[in-house]
Amino acid sequence: MINPMINSQNEVDVSLWEADLVRALNLVWQQLPIADFPELVDVEPLVTLEFVTPEDMRNINAETRGVDAVTDVLSFPMLHIYEGVLQEPLSPGDVHPDETGRSILELGDIVICPVRVLEQAAEYGHSSRREAVFLTVHGMLHLGGYDHEDEDERERMEAWQRHIMDQLGIHRNEREAPLPATQSQLRHNVVHTGTENGLAFATEQPQSLVSNTKDAIGGNPPEEAVVDWSDDDFKSGFIALVGRPNSGKSTLLNYLSGTKLAIVSRKAQTTRHTIRSVINTARAQMIFIDTPGMHKPDHQLGRNMMKNVWQSFEDSDLVLLLVDAKRGNITSMEESVIQKASEFKTPIILAINKVDDMEKERLLPIIQRYSDLYDFVDIVPISAKTGDGVERLIDAVTDALPIGPRYYPTEQYTDQSERTLAAEMIREQILNYTHDEIPHGTAVKVNVFDERYEDVTDVGVTDEEVLDSRRLVRILATIYCEKDTHKGILIGKQGRTIKRIGSAARRDIERMLGCKVYLELFVKVRKDWQNKESILADLGYDPLIF
Structure with a gap:
């Protein structure tokens, strides 16, 4: 089922149309051959519906098609489909997990100008609902690979449009229904999303353990984040988050902050900048520094990245070494971290990540190997993906930090612009x-x-x-x-x-x-x-x- 992302940045209230638009998107999708593709059985399709002002529509039309005019609907497909049939294999990025782990297939964007919807409905003598649904069907067919470039294609696309509209029971002679006395069709300076009715995003934002999540940068943190202990008890400090590429550092950072600060990919060495994530709890302010994945550099960029990793040890109160439980064996990279931290006399906490699908019998020998290697402040098994063990990790980090003040305002959750x-x-x-x-x-x-x-x-x-x-x-x-x-x-x-x-x-x-x-x-x-x-x-x- 398509649960669309609906964004509206215009003066027309589109909420009255939303239920019909969702029905229309799903009806078109269900009749496309690609919907029966075996690889997509457990995949949720995603379409973005954008409602824009005439000025914005003119700009989009000019930038993408070279036409300096306001139009009613534009479609931007993400996949190479011809009349419902996939024309090339899906790439790894086409189907990807969302924040809850569900597999998502992004079909593309449909951009509609609601002012043109009202104008054309009045011109053709039918309801604005009918016009909005028709344009959505038209746009969705474009995402499904239908077009009207030549006469044959146009006839097939128009036949599908008529068929879908008939199935929806929305006909050309439908007249405008009167609005409730308390509601106006035109509202000024209103930004409407479907968040309240569950339509704006396909999923909710992931909950984090101690979340600084905001609607936008500069928003207010949760109440818990602004409660201070006494100055004598409050702790704060900088934690260097280090580990091999793909050990899960960025996933942990994003989980802790409750928002995407660091990019996450199956490919190694995705983090290049050091990213500070400010985590506030009632007991402490923790400034996590996500360093680039440790590797042997073969160019100047890599050498700069590794200089940055080692510099972070000297500037931090604590090193949090993250290792992948599935790798099991201790390598020279982990030994280098321990040696460098020891030189700066920086204490180390070891977090063994990705234990969510590992048997306890396999985990215990890994813990023992690391215990024999070095006297860590603590060793904590976790799953940065699911959050298992992260609460205990936060407690261990808090206990290891020195008494200190807040370095950043409570509403700030990163130093990245x-x-x-x-x-x-x-x-x-x-x-x-x-x-x-x-x-x-x-x-x-x-x-x-x-x-x-x-x-x-x-x-x-x-x-x-x-x-x-x-x-x-x-x-x-x-x-x-x-x-x-x-x-x-x-x-x-x-x-x-x-x-x-x-x-x-x-x-x-x-x-x-x-x-x-x-x-x-x-x-x-x-x-x-x-x-x-x-x-x-x-x-x-x-x-x-x-």
Whole structure:
């Protein structure tokens, strides 16, 4: 069943149409051959419905189709489908787990201009509901690979439109139903999402142990996070989170913070920047530093990353070493961490991750091996994915920290800018949608981060209220790669790969920012950029600053 993500940034209240639009999306999906694809039996399709102003629709139409005019509906497919049949194998990034672990297949975006819906309904003499549903059916058929470029295709698509509308029982002669006396069809300065009725997102945000989750950066943390113990008892400090690539550091960081701060991928060495995540509890303020995965560097970028790892030991009150239980054996990497931490006299807590599907009989020998190797402050088995054992880990970290003040305000949960986090979210989708040899030769730079707000002129308006009035962020970003062949792969046939990367990244960025995002991506070749200090510094990978 399609449980769409519905975003509305316009003056028309679309809530009266939503139930019918969801029915229409599901009816089209059920009749597409791809819905019966064996590999998709347990997969939940996802469609994003965007409702935009005429001005925004004109801009989208101009940027994507070169047509400087307001149109009624635009569709942006994520998959290569022709008349309901998949034309190429699904890539690893096409089906991916959401925050709850369910497998999601992103079909694409449908953008509708509700003002045009009202105008066309009046022009054709039928209800706005009928017009909105018809445009949704039209857009969904486009996502399913139907088109009207030639006469035969147009006739088949129009036949399907009539068939679907008849099945829905919504006919061309349907007249506008009167609105309740208390509701107006036009509402000014309203941003509507389906969050309250369960339609805005396919899933809820994951709950975290001690969550600083906010609707957008700068929101208020939960009550528990602002309760202070006395100054004599309160603890605070910096914790260097270290481990091999793919040990689960970023997954743990995201679980603790309750929001996506670090990118997560099956591919190694996804974290390049050190990311500070500020976790507030009643007893302590913990500043976790997620360092790049430990590896043997073969270029200047890698050497800068490893310098950053070792520097974090000296600047931290505690090292949290995360190891993958499934690897079992102790390697030179873990021994290097212990040696370096000992040089700085920094205590170490060992967290053995990914124990959620491991038998106790296999886990106990691993714990014993590490106990024989070093006198850790504590050894805690956990699952960063499910949260098992994380509460005990937080208690162990809190006990090991010194008495100290809050270093960051309680409402701040990271020192990373929105601009930096947006670049990381774009890079995450490059990891998801490209081959293994491509991602680690790429970098992302956000060139433009243009914020647009509603007119907030009232005296005494707070910074948070101004942030809440942000209605749009326009982001222009450049993806740098090392080879011309890599550029071609990133763009993909007819631009499909770069479109998939952009659409998936935009959704993550919109969730982070809490407003509409226009994302435009460019790809440029910079040969051997990973060994050029000037380029690394421009991208934020200078070891002195990142």
